[in-house]
Amino acid sequence: MNADGHIESTQVPQATPLSRVARFVLGLLLVLESMRIFWIEDAVWIVKTVAAAAAVVVFYTLVHYLVSTFVPHLNRWIGAVLAVAPVAVFFFFGPSWARVAALLFVGISLVLIAFLGDPGCEVMAIPSLVFGKRTDLACIIFTPMDWVEQKAAKWASR
Numbered sequence: 001m002n003a004d005g006h007i008e009s010t011q012v013p014q015a016t017p018l019s020r021v022a023r024f025v026l027g028l029l030l031v032l033e034s035m036r037i038f039w040i041e042d043a044v045w046i047v048k049t050v051a052a053a054a055a056v057v058v059f060y061t062l063v064h065y066l067v068s069t070f071v072p073h074l075n076r077w078i079g080a081v082l083a084v085a086p087v088a089v090f091f092f093f094g095p096s097w098a099r100v101a102a103l104l105f106v107g108i109s110l111v112l113i114a115f116l117g118d119p120g121c122e123v124m125a126i127p128s129l130v131f132g133k134r135t136d137l138a139c140i141i142f143t144p145m146d147w148v149e150q151k152a153a154k155w156a157s158r
Contacts, residue, residue, distance in 0.1 A: 015119040016149040019142045023122065027110025034104040045097050052094075052101035056087060057126050064127030064135060079137040080121050087123055119146050 015023065038046055063083065067074060091102035106122060113125040120128075121137035128134050 014117040015113070015142065016146045016153075018149050019119070019145040020114045020117060022145065023110045023142060024114035027107045027112075027114060027122075030103045030107025031111065032107075034100050034107060037100050041097075049097040049101045049104070052090075052098050053104045056090065056101060056105045059086065060123055061127040061130050064124055064131060068131070068133060068135065074137075076136050076138040079135075080140050080143075083121050083123050083137055084140060119143060 034049075038049070041049075060083075067079065087102050087106060090098050092099075094102070109122040109125040112129070113120070113122045116125065116128075118125065118128065118134055119139065119142070120135055121139050122142075124135040124137060
């Protein structure tokens, strides 16, 4: 609160323009690749994939709740690695429908986070919308990109 009794708004960090575009393009490519695969698979396989993607959303919603409730001061980089690990395991070691479910989930999350402008971890985009609260986890790929773009913008504005 300031001297006038008004609540001061704190500036919420936003992803930089270049990384927002990169998130959107990569997310769109992942979603389009998932859809391309859907055209060549049978209905049972597609149902398994969509169910797995929904299960991943439920899993990350639960993770978001547990982390924000019980471990709110988790290191943002350690949290990012821990958050990305399950979907990476799903992608690298799961059956084909699980791999496509991981692609679909990450793709939708990247597109969503690009529109939200959140500089955080993409796998937490959907849970952040569910709870109306961002996580403070870094994004392993795009947080360094945001940092470099912010430094370059400061340097260019001199």
